[in-house]
Each structure stands twice: as structure tokens, then as C-alpha cells.
Amino acid sequence: MGVKILALAGALSLAGCASAQVDAPAATRLTTPEALATPTAPPVARDPADLQVLFWSDGQRSERFRRMEDWFAGLEAAPDPAPRALPAGAPLPEDTAARLRELMDSTNAAGVMLLQDGRVRFEEYRLGFGPDQRWTSFSVAKSFTSTLLGAAVRDGRIASLDDRVTRYIPELSGSAYDDVTVRQLATMTSGVRWNEDYTDPNSDVAQLARYVADHGKDAIVAQMRTLEREAPAGSKWVYKTGETNLIGLLVENAVGMPLAAYAKAKIVDPAGFAGGLFWMTDPRGGNVGGCCLSLRLADYARFGQFVLEGGGEVVPAGWFDEAGRAQVDLGRGYGYGYQWWTYPGGYGAQGIFGQAITLIPSRGMLLAVVSNWPTATAEGNRRKFEAVLGEIAKEP
Numbered sequence: 168m169g170v171k172i173l174a175l176a177g178a179l180s181l182a183g184c185a186s187a188q189v190d191a192p193a194a195t196r197l198t199t200p201e202a203l204a205t206p207t208a209p210p211v212a213r214d215p216a217d218l219q220v221l222f223w224s225d226g227q228r229s230e231r232f233r234r235m236e237d238w239f240a241g242l243e244a245a246p247d248p249a250p251r252a253l254p255a256g257a258p259l260p261e262d263t264a265a266r267l268r269e270l271m272d273s274t275n276a277a278g279v280m281l282l283q284d285g286r287v288r289f290e291e292y293r294l295g296f297g298p299d300q301r302w303t304s305f306s307v308a309k310s311f312t313s314t315l316l317g318a319a320v321r322d323g324r325i326a327s328l329d330d331r332v333t334r335y336i337p338e339l340s341g342s343a344y345d346d347v348t349v350r351q352l353a354t355m356t357s358g359v360r361w362n363e364d365y366t367d368p369n370s371d372v373a374q375l376a377r378y379v380a381d382h383g384k385d386a387i388v389a390q391m392r393t394l395e396r397e398a399p400a401g402s403k404w405v406y407k408t409g410e411t412n413l414i415g416l417l418v419e420n421a422v423g424m425p426l427a428a429y430a431k432a433k434i435v436d437p438a439g440f441a442g443g444l445f446w447m448t449d450p451r452g453g454n455v456g457g458c459c460l461s462l463r464l465a466d467y468a469r470f471g472q473f474v475l476e477g478g479g480e481v482v483p484a485g486w487f488d489e490a491g492r493a494q495v496d497l498g499r500g501y502g503y504g505y506q507w508w509t510y511p512g513g514y515g516a517q518g519i520f521g522q523a524i525t526l527i528p529s530r531g532m533l534l535a536v537v538s539n540w541p542t543a544t545a546e547g548n549r550r551k552f553e554a555v556l557g558e559i560a561k562e563p
Contacts, residue, residue, distance in 0.1 A: 197419060197453055203428035204242040206452070207445070213238060221543060228520065228539045229277070229294045235303045235461050236445045242427035242454060244435050244444040251439025251469055256286025259559065264289060266555055274521060274548040276538040277302060278464040281559070284531045285472050292464070294539060301442060301461040302537040305518030308446070309411045311434060311470070312456040313490055313506035315418050315426055316353060317482035318433040324421040325349065335417040338385075342392040347400050349417065352410050353505040354494045358398040359391075361407040372408060384451035387412055404495040404503060408457040411506060412449075415456015426454035433481050438473035440466040458518075464537055471524045471533035491526070510553060512560065519543040525553065530560045 199206065218238060223231060231238055258264070259281070267289060271279055277296040281289040296302060304311075319325040325335065328350035333340045335349070347357045362370040371394070378386040391409060415426050422429050427446040435444050440462070447459035454460075462470075473479075474487050491514035493502025500511035507514045515525035521538025534556045540548060 197425060197451065198423060199242065199425055199428050199452070203431040204244045204425060204446075206240070206448070207236055207243050208240045209237055225275075225539065225541060229296075232277070232303045232520070232537075232539060233296055233300050235301075235447070235459070239447045239459070241445050241447045241459075242425055244427050244431035244446070246441055246443050247436045247439045249439070250441035251472075253282065253285065253287050253465060253468065256283055256288045259289050263555070263559060267291075270551055270555060274538060274545075274551070275540055276521065276536055278535075278537045280464050280468045280535045281556075282468050282472055282533050282535075287468075290464075296464075296537070298463065298465060299442070301445060301463055303518075303522070304460045304462065304467075305458055305520060305522050306408070306411075307467070307516040307518040307522045307524060308455070308458050308460045309506040310516035310524070311430060311460060312411060312415050312418065312426060313353060314474070314478070314482065315429050315433060316349075316414055316505070317478070317486040317490065318429065319418050319421045321481065321483050321486075322422070325418075328353065332413070332417065335420045336388065336413065338388045339392060339413075343394050343396040344391065349414075350505075351401050352414055352417070353490075354404070354503060355407055355410055356401050356404050356495060357407075357410060358396055358400045358403050359394045359407075359410075360397040361394060361405055361409060363406055363408060375409075379450060384449070386450065387416065404497070411457030412455060414506070415454060418456070419453050425452065426456060427460075430460075434470065434473070437479055437481050438466075438469045440469055442466055464535055467524055467535040467537070468533060471526055471535060475526055475528055475531060475533060491528075512557065517549070521545070521548060523549065523552065525556055527556065527560045532556070532560055 267279060268291065271291065271293055277294040278292045279289065280287060329348050332344050332347045332349055332352055343359045351357050363372045364370045367373060378390040382389040387409065391413065419425055427444060430444060442463040445461040446454045449455055477487060490505035491507045491509060492504050493509040495503040497503060502509040504514060508517055513525060513527040515523055517523050520543055521536065521540040523536045525534045534552065536552060
């Protein structure tokens with residue numbers, strides 16, 4: 168359900184293009200403190216045709232999802248010097264562990280880690296992936312971007328979620344985004360028309376590459392300015408990766424640095440990541456808000472634990488209670504918060520090809536999964552993991 172991502176003709180690095188810091192010249196707005204993030208580039212030049220991620224073979228995905236930094240430019244944030252320990256917890260009952268192993272095999276999962284109260288109850292790997300390697304996030308990155316939005320609010324760089332988007336991205340003035348608030352952008356309820364169908368070559372998401380070719384670093388704002396309103400702001404939910412890229416741009420404008428650098432200070436170190444964070448960049452050198460960071464499996468789990476614990480002093484008090492609550496009701500107990508999907512009993516982050524962090528706050532429990540599904544979307548696979556996690560959560 169609506170978990171597509173930028174992946175046409177190298178479009179993993181084509182999203183979110185415009186300027187940063189609202190009150191400074193465009194050429195000097197975005198800075199990357201070396202202490203926070205270091206620019207990286209692929210070791211060899213790549214044929215653009217070979218960057219069409221949706222068309223990689225099964226074998227190519229299993230290999231390349233482990234080393235996206237070899238294929239796309241990005242920013243690297245170093246690990247926390249004193250990473251958070253993840254001690255062993257009570258192992259799962261053998262029949263439950265066996266079900267998870269079978270599910271890993273049947274869904275082509277590369278890694279699964281279950282934490283409860285910050286302790287590891289299950290951890291296994293497949294597909295040549297191991298604990299010291301990173302795996303791409305796809306749209307799981309949206310929930311990281313949402314967290315950085317909260318951090319910018321806590322830091323006073325964003326005054327209110329009820330501010331107009333154009334206060335932070337003035338280049339959108341005079342467009343359908345004139346009356347859209349930051350909160351509506353976060354919940355994907357802008358009312359602006361958007362088509363995220365990758366089977367349609369004329370869809371908005373499929374046109375990103377053309378806009379990059381025509382507008383370079385200003386591509387996303389140039390494209391988003393062309394969009395028309397289809398409903399009053401706040402009245403209709405439509406999944407739009409383009410708008411998460413706008414959130415990333417908005418945060419970068421507000422804080423004056425790329426998302427990866429801000430994440431080093433607000434997520435990587437506070438959550439105690441043991442491995443570095445790699446986040447793809449767009450043509451202006453900023454990060455792709457809607458996609459494409461890479462972490463170790465245990466660091467996805469550390470992020471989930473950081474969220475379960477409320478984010479400390481990084482985000483406003485109660486931020487994750489609000490962000491992980493159904494701001495939009497999608498029916499049957501499911502919904503959408505601030506770039507988090509909400510489920511019966513919990514909420515989580517999702518990405519195509521089977522990436523997920525699922526949280527059950529009432530049990531202090533989370534499941535981090537990275538995968539190489541045969542197809543970009545397979546809701547049946549996701550529901551199977553949710554079902555097993557739900558059963559584990561019912562343990563006395």
C-alpha cells in the first residue's frame with residue numbers, strides 16, 4: 168500500500184531538489200560539517216541504465232542492497248563512539264523461532280532482529296548479509312526524516328507544525344502548496360494531486376528523472392510547483408514520496424545542514440548506532456528525505472528502541488505518541504501518522520522490497536526486518552510478520 172520509492176534511471180538520488188536556509192544566498196545555504204557527515208561517491212562510474220533499482224535482478228538486489236554506497240553518491244555519518252549495548256534477552260520459544268526462520272526463508276528476508284525491553288530475543292541473517300554490513304532502507308527513511316522534523320521543532324528551527332510550508336520553502340509560493348501546513352505535509356494530506364504509479368510512465372514519480380534533466384538541483388520544487396490541487400488541504404490522504412522529499416528539504420532549510428549531518432547529532436549518537444549511516448544525496452548535495460539510507464540491522468533496531476523510549480531530549484515530549492498515532496484512518500485498524508504507518512496495537516516504518524521496523528509500545532517490543540522480496544510490494548509478506556509479532560506480544 169503506497170510504499171513506492173524513487174528508483175528510475177538513477178532516481179534514487181533524484182528526489183528533493185531546491186535551496187536551503189531560508190534567509191541566506193542559495194550558494195551558501197547548505198553546509199556539511201565534516202565532524203557530522205562526509206560526502207562519498209561510488210568508486211567507479213556507473214551506467215545510468217544500471218541504476219534502475221526496480222529492474223535489478225534478484226541476485227543483483229541481494230548483493231547491491233548491502234552496498235548502495237558503491238552505486239550512489241551520499242553522505243556518511245560515523246557511528247557513535249560509545250554505541251548502545253544490545254544484551255541478550257530471553258530466547259523465543261523454539262516453535263516461535265522456527266516460524267520466524269521459515270518466514271525469513273519464504274519471504275527472502277536478509278535479516279531479522281527482535282528486541283524486547285532493549286534486549287535481543289532473536290537475531291538471524293540470510294542472503295550473504297551479516298551483522299557488520301549495512302542494508303538499504305528505502306522508505307523506512309521516511310520515519311527517520313519525520314524524527315528529524317521533530318528534532319527541528321524541539322530545536323526551535325521550525326516554529327510550529329501549523330506553519331505554512333512556504334515559510335520554509337519559499338520557492339513554492341504561488342503554487343498549490345500556498346495553503347498547506349507542515350503538519351499536512353507530514354500526514355500526506357496536502358490535497359495536492361500526485362500519481363505514484365510506477366507502471367505509468369507519465370506518473371508524477373516517473374517524471375522525476377525528466378525534471379532533474381531539465382532543472383538540475385531545482386528539480387523537485389520545479390515539479391511540485393506544477394502540481395494542481397484536487398481537494399482542500401487536510402481533507403484527502405494520498406501517498407506521495409515527493410512530499411516526503413519536501414519535508415527533508417524543509418528540515419534542511421530550517422537547520423542549515425543535510426539530513427545525514429543532522430541525523431548524526433539527533434539520531435546516530437543519541438540512539439547509539441554501532442555502524443555508520445549512509446544516506447543518498449540529490450543533485451544539490453542534500454539528502455533524499457523519502458528514501459535511501461543504509462544501516463546495520465542492529466542499528467535499525469537501535470533506532471526503534473530510541474523511538475520506543477520517547478527520543479530523550481531530541482524531540483518534543485510526546486512526539487512519538489503523536490507521530491505514531493493514526494492522524495489519518497485508512498480502515499481496518501490501519502492508519503498513517505507523521506510518516507509512520509499505524510497498525511492495531513502499534514506502528515512502524517515500511518520500505519519496498521520488505522524493509523520494516525514494527526513497534527509494539529505496550530510490550531516494549533520491536534521487530535526490525537530487511538529483505539529482498541521478489542517484488543517491490545507484497546502486503547501478504549508484511550502481514551505474516553505482523554501476525555507472528557502479534558502472537559509473540561501476547562506471551563505472558
